[in-house]
Amino acid sequence: MKQSLLFQIKLLQNAIVRNICTDMRKHNISAPPSQIGSSIIGYIIRNEGKDVYQKDLEIVFKLRRSTISGVLQTLEKKNLIKRIDSSSDARVKKIILTEEAVKMYKGADFHLKRLEEKITSNIKEEDLRIFCKVMEQMQQNIETK
Secondary structure, three states, X not given: OOXXXXXXXXXXXXXXXXXXXXXXXXXXXXXXXXXXXXXXXXHHHHOXXXXXXXXXXXXXXXXXXXXXXXXXXXXXHOOOEEEEEOOOOOOOEEEEEOHHHHHHHHHHHXXXXXXXXXXXXXXXXXXXXXXXXXXXXXXXXXXXX
């Protein structure tokens, strides 16, 4: 029986999360409180030197303000981020990482890159390019319809 595409995507996501959690526990690496929390930390690191605000995260991750706000509150409670007043706009706060967040991210980043190599091994570059293109098209379909 052919399984639905959504079911296959969910199975892949479950396998990835399970592998990440197992690998991080095995190597005694602490993880952020959520997947989106980890993605936010990674985004801020990749945009070093730029000011990052909550609104930026809402746009990049295509999540509601309340969702991002909740994740940021959790990251702040875990001492992974700080929100400081913006020098250009008193209504918003700039999000900065703590040393603990940077250390945690760097420890996990090696293992995530290794997992990506593992799940893409034996897959032709052209097939991966097509897969990524199709995934982007699916995301656009969801957003526009």
